[in-house]
Amino acid sequence: MMNVKRIVSRIEKNYILSNLRKEERIDGRGLWEYRKFRIESDTISSAEGSADVTLGDTRIITGLKYDIGQPFPDLPNEGVCTVMAELLPLASPLFERGPPDEQSIELARVVDRGIRHADCIQTQKLCIKEKEAVYILFLDMYVINHDGNLIDTGGVSAITTLLSAHLPEGIIGDNGLEWTGKYLTGDDLVNELPLVLTYGKIDDIIFLDPNLPEELVCEGKISISVTEKKITSIQKSGATTFSIDDIKMLGKKTLEISQKLRKELNLLQYKTSIK
């Protein structure tokens, strides 16, 4: 029978912690090191863009679908993008069936805010006719395997999905909505490439990219979304406190690490080429 570890033993916690004190991780990483990212884009043929991203053993498949609808009255010439996350019970014995719980809503919201406040999507390109018709994008993330740090995996998978987009381009003609024969691609849609980096905290030790055992003994986590030069969104979660100095340090660290990661991942390579 599968060992469902909702509660981690004190021995295991002490083992993880004593390793961290030596600046070592149970999987051999340093404190500020990511597990390996593997990215495949446009893998789902029914979706208008998709990405299959793994971070270590954590795997999320995200797909893009669209609808045409009315814009919000205060933003009459801007399209809308909504983010949803499903923690499939297939992915982990820790996930239960049923409507989205706090954890999945937090995942969707943090990824959404990272994208929204970074001005990542050129929402004006998603307008077909002012006040009447705009694209409503659905970025739906499905967790296929859970081994910790869903947020960073989700962030990369959301951006890669947007880059791989191929939305049929519409205009309002004489007979209503028509297809121009062309597509809107990642090139048209994506402005900025925000990345979200999550840190775990146990006692007074902070480290990047917690894996599942680490996440289960973590007292708290903090996720910081950044563009190339700026911090755009922060989420502190878990019942612990971070010192002001820690937050300052993490802001600086995040910009440093994200610049390196941005180069390594080279996400622009997943841009669609069809026109």
Next chain:
Amino acid sequence: MPLIIKDEYPEKLFREDGKRLDGRELNELRPIKMEVDVIKSADGSAYLEWGNNKVFAAVYGPREVHPHHLAKPDKGILRVFYRMATYSVFDRKRPAPGRREKEISMIISDCLEPILFLELYPGTSFEVFIEVVDADGGTRCASITAAALALADAGIPMKSLVSAIAVGKIDGKQVVDLSGIEDKAGDADLPIAITWYNEEISLLQFDGDMDLDEMTKFLDIAKDALSKIHQIQLDSLKSKYITLKEGEGEKKR
């Protein structure tokens, strides 16, 4: 408002050279790829690519029944949850499970139960989660085929594997393995599954029209196709345990 490109059906389902729209012969399967042990957190799992269908299946169990009142004192229970991702179909599917998904979950459960020895596991449950991430006709058959692999991968005692396929009639001709378009625009659709320990039928549905001769032929062509699928299932299970000698893996890459 409607989507920009409409989901239209073609008038003819055969090309001028007599082949099907995707270039297949009447009794030709779409390309199939199977892999087991793809979800590390699960007790057993499988991934199946069948044409454009992409399906994950994961098995958890035997484990405690939740909610508890569903437990049976004399045998284990099997619960199957078939779900489709919102982006797996042309029109975005609503995230909550619909009637179709619930019905298919039930018939898949009924199809798999005969191959298990549930009487050996009183008071426990086996849960099979199936997620269709990309759909193009025949997802219930793909799901059954993947679920059987995941059960075997979990090391759960089984009488045999079970394999499934849809056969059907398009433009008056009998074909195997209907694609999405053929399923929607065709005249008849018959999904069928076989349990190999007794070579009997464990899932059977039919929509369309057929006479007795046609029914006989449907069952015959389905059996042929099913043995091919069974072989791919067996190969994928064995390939998990193939070991490479040092250096051999490097050459292959």
